[in-house]
Amino acid sequence: MEETSQAAHERLERKGNLKKSVDHVQETIDLLMKARATIAADPSVATTTLAKLQTPVKQSLGKVNGDLKEIHASLGKYSKALDKKFKDKPLPSSSNDALSSHASLINRAIAMHLLREGQLSVASTFISEANTHPPPPEAPSSPAASVTSPDHDMQDTVQNDFTNDDGTFRSEPLQKQFAQMYYILHELRNRKNLAPAILWARQHSQVLETRGSNLEFELCRLYFVCQYLGLDTSDDPVTSDPNGISGPLKAIRYAQLAFGNFATRYTREINQLLGSLCFHSNLAQSPYAHIFYNESAWDEVASSFTREFCSLLGLSADSPLYLAATAGAIALPTLLKLENIMKEKRTEWTTRQELPGTDANPPMMMPCGHVIAKETLDRLSKGGRLKCPYCPGESLARDARRVYL
Ligand SMILES: [Zn+2]
Structure with a gap:
């Protein structure tokens, strides 16, 4: 996939540039200028000059159109490659979206990002609009309370309290x-x-x-x-x-x-x-x-x-929003793929049984080396032989060993 869009991009750079086209347009202009000079010098040759001009100008314009055809073709291939790469995939369901109920935190992250990227006027517009249209209050279970301003560890820190008493983002010092x-x-x-x-x-x-x-x-x-x-x-x-x-x-x-x-x-x-x-x-x-x-x-x-x-200022050198978005862009395709596979196999994203386990329901390793929860083991074996859900291995329930994490 990667290669296709890369190749299309290179092709576009090679063939899709307007250089040839510009040269051919210049050629047409040169023809016309020359004819004009000839006629200006001797008006009596106007008719023959214009007659002689017809075919070369037509040819020259033909070349220009030919150049553009190539560019259109390359552009078409490029956008097709892009469409293929960035299919309109639905994003993971919002049940996984831990931040959707924390619009004010997101706003703050965006404002901080703009400020630290030096987009000061965009940031101040964003902040004033975010403050005039505050997001709905956060869900009571929100972890917002634990997300306070950046570390206060540094004694000599210049200014690191960016939150007003009412919780809104205080941007002026920043x-x-x-x-x-x-x-x-x-x-x-x-x-x-x-x-x-x-x-x-x-x-x-x-x-x-x-x-x-x-x-x-x-x-x-x-x-x-x-x-x-x-x-x-x-x-x-x-x-x-x-x-x-x-x-x-x-x-x-x-x-x-x-x-x-x-x-x-x-x-x-x-x-x-x-x-x-x-x-x-x-x-x-x-x-x-x-x-x-x-x-x-x-x-x-x-x-x-x-x-x-x-x-x-108590901030990291790189914008956390940038890092989070980049990490997400790298990790998300894999997670999406995983989610699709899970869906096809009708396995939940994380079922309770897949969690590391409790004392009552500890993880058990089968002779094949795969680990499942004890409850699952009991259910699959019903006291006798069981087939591993991950591989073709078969074993006896009593041969499984508890794993201590
Ligand atoms: Zn196995």
């Missing part, structure tokens, strides 16, 4: 936090400006260190590298130097000012940075090249920053 996070990320990724991230890391230096995070040092090391290589980066507001030096000298100056706090914890890394000074004329061939020419350095600090920022 919105503010994520606005700051995306500002810093934007500066990092799009402007190669380390200053806001360094400032943030410095402000949270202690809690980051307690967590064993290397973020602050990683940021400062990248700053050192940028100074060293003379890359344009906004000055660290605390340690910016007015003397107008640049390159390795500026980097040394920066190291003197900024690396003091890191000296014990990152001795080796700092020695490497300083050792690199001996090689500044041929840095690319030096043992330290990987530090200075690391293409993924910016991505690394950006994701490290995101992870630390989220964990200080």
Whole structure:
């Protein structure tokens, strides 16, 4: 299945692109432009020029239509492959849906997801609409009471209480936090400006260190590298130097000012940075090249920053909604298949007898190695021989052994 849609996709990329078509349209335009120029230069040849134009233009347009036919065919095959892959399968019955009675939790998960994805304005619209149309109150048996705000373990946590007294989602503090996070990320990724991230890391230096995070040092090391290589980066507001030096000298100056706090914890890394000074004329061939020419350095600090920022808010680095949806998409086809097989064999999804068992009804292993509940064993054997429900094996009930889980 997978292969079919993949193959159709590749075919579409190969044949379904409009490049040939565009070329042929251009060919037609060129013909017409040329004819126009000819006639403009000498109006007396207008009739013959136009007459001569007819066949080539027709042919050219024919080619354009031919190209489109191929594209249509590929598109058709692609959508057929997609339809085949994503059949309109009914989802499992809602009896399995533990969350359907917890609309407010789902709303909250969606709002959190939007916030942490940086979709701040979509999130605020979603939250205000969810608050004006609150879902019906949850069933009394709901486990909502146990689902409180994220962990309060971290003492230095910035702000992690996102629930109002009436239980509604309190989004303002989160919105503010994520606005700051995306500002810093934007500066990092799009402007190669380390200053806001360094400032943030410095402000949270202690809690980051307690967590064993290397973020602050990683940021400062990248700053050192940028100074060293003379890359344009906004000055660290605390340690910016007015003397107008640049390159390795500026980097040394920066190291003197900024690396003091890191000296014990990152001795080796700092020695490497300083050792690199001996090689500044041929840095690319030096043992330290990987530090200075690391293409993924910016991505690394950006994701490290995101992870630390989220964990200080008491949140995981990846959106739980995203993880849950992805895990569901991976697991659901198998579960659906299982459910269908169960239905065909008229076995319940989970019958009481399939549960690990109780003292009165413990799991029993038959000589073939399969395990069934004692009640089932007694029912199947009626005191004599029994056939295993899972395999062709036959045995005596008294040969079954109790399993201790
Ligand atoms: Zn068996």
